[in-house]
Amino acid sequence: LEKEALQKVEEAISLKELQDVRVAYLGKKGPITEVLRGMGKLSKEERPVIGELANKVRGQIADAIDSKKADIEAEELEKQLAEETIDVTLPGRPVPTGGPHLLTSIVEEIEDLFIGMGFEVREGPEVETDYYNFEALNLPKGHPARDMQDSFYITEDILLRTHTSPVQARTMNMIQGERPVKMICPGKVYRRDTDDATHSHQFTQIEGLYVDKNVRMSDLKGVLDRFAKQMFGEERQIRLRPSFFPFTEPSVEMDISCKMCNGEGCSVCKKTGWIEILGAGLVHARVLEMAGYDPKVYSGFAFGMGPERIAMLKYGVDDIRHFYTNDIRFLKQYHQA
Ligand code: PHE
Numbered sequence: 001l002e003k004e005a006l007q008k009v010e011e012a013i014s015l016k017e018l019q020d021v022r023v024a025y026l027g028k029k030g031p032i033t034e035v036l037r038g039m040g041k042l043s044k045e046e047r048p049v050i051g052e053l054a055n056k057v058r059g060q061i062a063d064a065i066d067s068k069k070a071d072i073e074a075e076e077l078e079k080q081l082a083e084e085t086i087d088v089t090l091p092g093r094p095v096p097t098g099g100p101h102l103l104t105s106i107v108e109e110i111e112d113l114f115i116g117m118g119f120e121v122r123e124g125p126e127v128e129t130d131y132y133n134f135e136a137l138n139l140p141k142g143h144p145a146r147d148m149q150d151s152f153y154i155t156e157d158i159l160l161r162t163h164t165s166p167v168q169a170r171t172m173n174m175i176q177g178e179r180p181v182k183m184i185c186p187g188k189v190y191r192r193d194t195d196d197a198t199h200s201h202q203f204t205q206i207e208g209l210y211v212d213k214n215v216r217m218s219d220l221k222g223v224l225d226r227f228a229k230q231m232f233g234e235e236r237q238i239r240l241r242p243s244f245f246p247f248t249e250p251s252v253e254m255d256i257s258c259k260m261c262n263g264e265g266c267s268v269c270k271k272t273g274w275i276e277i278l279g280a281g282l283v284h285a286r287v288l289e290m291a292g293y294d295p296k297v298y299s300g301f302a303f304g305m306g307p308e309r310i311a312m313l314k315y316g317v318d319d320i321r322h323f324y325t326n327d328i329r330f331l332k333q334y335h336q337a
Contacts, residue, residue: 001025001031001032001057002057002060002061005021005025005057005061005064006060006061006064008021008024008025009021009061009064009065009068010064010068012068012072013072014072015069015072015073015076018065018068018069018072021065022062022065025061026058026061026062026065032054032057032058032061035050035054036051036054039051099331099332099334099335100335101323101326101331102311102315102317102323102331102334103204103307103308103311103323105334106307106310106311106314107186107204107206107307109231110184110186110206110227110231110305110307110310111184111186111206113226113227113230113231114184114208114227117223117226118182119182119183119184119208119210120182120183120184121183121184121185121186122167122171122183122184122185123167123185123186123187124161124164124166124167124170124185124187125161126160126161126187126188126189126190127154127158127159127160127161128158128159128160128161128166129157129158129159129166130156130157130158130159131157132161132166132169132170133151133159133161133162133163133165133166134146135290136166136169136173136287136290136291137165137166137169137246137247137287138246138247138284138286138287138290139246139247143246145244145245145246149162149163149191150162150191150192150193151190151191151192152190152191152192152201160189160190161187161189161190162189162190162191163189163205163207163304164185164186164187164189164205164206164207164304165207165247165302165304167183167185167187167207168183168185168207168209168302169287169290169291171183171185171209172209172211172287172288172291172292172293173291173292175291175292176291176292177291177292177293177294177298180210180211180212180213180298181209181210181211181212181300182209182210182211182212183208183209183210184206184207184208184209185206185207185209186204186205186206186307187204187205188202188203188204189202189203189204189205190202191203195321196321197318197319197320197321198320199320200308200320200321200323200324202324203306203308203320203323204306204307204308205304205305205306205307206304206305206307207302207303207304207305208223208301208302208303208304209283209300209301209302210223210300210301210302211283211288211293211298211299211300212298212299212300213297213298213299214299215282215298215299215300215301216282216299217250217282217301219301220280220281220282220301220303221238221240223301223303224238224240224254224278224280224303225238228254228256228277231310231314232256232313232314236256236257237256237257238254238255238256238257238277239254239255239257239274240252240253240254240280241253241254241255243279243281245279245281246284247281247283247284247287247302248280248281248282248283248284248301248302249281249282249284249285250281250282251279251280251281252279252280252281253276253278253279253280254276254277254278254279254280254303255274255275255276255277256274256275256277257273257274258273258274258275275313277305277309277310277313278303278304278305278306279303279304279305280301280302280303280304281301281302281303282299282300282301282302283299283300283301283302288300308320308323311323315334
């Protein structure tokens with residue numbers, strides 16, 4: 001019996017099995033308990049002999065179980081430690097981080113550039129009155145140039161602004177000719193266009209306005225030249241071509257040279273070597289007058305550009321819709337470390 005029990009103890013491979021062995025041999029219904037229970041039936045001489053033997057066997061089995069139990073526990077601990085090992089030298093998993101949208105970065109870059117030249121940044125409502133969006137900018141009702149900016153009307157007199165020029169009209173109107181104004185206004189604008197690679201019904205603009213005594217075309221040219229060089233590289237040239245806007249007179253469009261395009265060519269560069277960037281001009285006397293500035297004392301320049309276009313030219317983005325479909329693979333390319 002002892003041999004058999006010790007054999008079983010040896011064979012047990014888990015704490016559960018060991019416990020089963022303990023119950024089977026040492027438990028209340030086990031053979032040893034039975035022997036001890038049957039002691040009464042034995043003779044006086046037999047009792048101490050059998051009793052001692054039974055106790056000895058019981059002790060040996062119990063000892064074997066205890067030592068086996070310690071072995072199994074040590075083994076399991078060993079196993080657990082091996083399984084839960086952490087290699088502290090492994091590199092961590094990268095935590096994905098966000099970053100500014102390309103358009104946000106470009107707008108901020110342009111803002112910083114003009115702040116550096118003394119312009120303040122102003123914002124205005126995207127839902128605008130017909131007065132500030134058109135009338136105050138020398139575009140009275142029925143003016144054919146209103147068609148240049150096909151609009152989203154909400155009521156007859158309220159619309160989604162088609163450009164950020166109304167912010168300039170509002171600012172001038174607030175100041176009422178009492179001091180010079182030097183500002184830029186970035187923001188979203190809306191036009192009824194069918195979206196394609198170069199058109200979007202919603203896009204952004206940054207317009208600038210400088211009104212003071214003796215502001216001349218050469219001032220405009222100087223500011224725009226600085227802008228172009230800082231944005232696209234010092235080797236860039238600018239040229240101004242005559243154009244038309246109802247709120248400026250004279251009006252110009254500005255091109256920048258694109259010689260920077262390397263040997264492989266540059267898709268956004270026209271054959272002429274120039275590419276159009278923005279519209280500008282000297283503020284129309286009527287616009288000044290309507291805002292409370294005396295055009296005999298004050299003069300000013302204004303310009304307007306589309307940050308999407310600037311970003312497209314600067315980074316070779318081929319479709320304006322990339323800015324709004326927010327494909328993370330596109331946006332990620334422009335995250336600065
Ligand atoms: N507001 C004009 C536009 O949206 C841009 C512009 C601004 C042109 C200022 C000249 C001067 O097209």
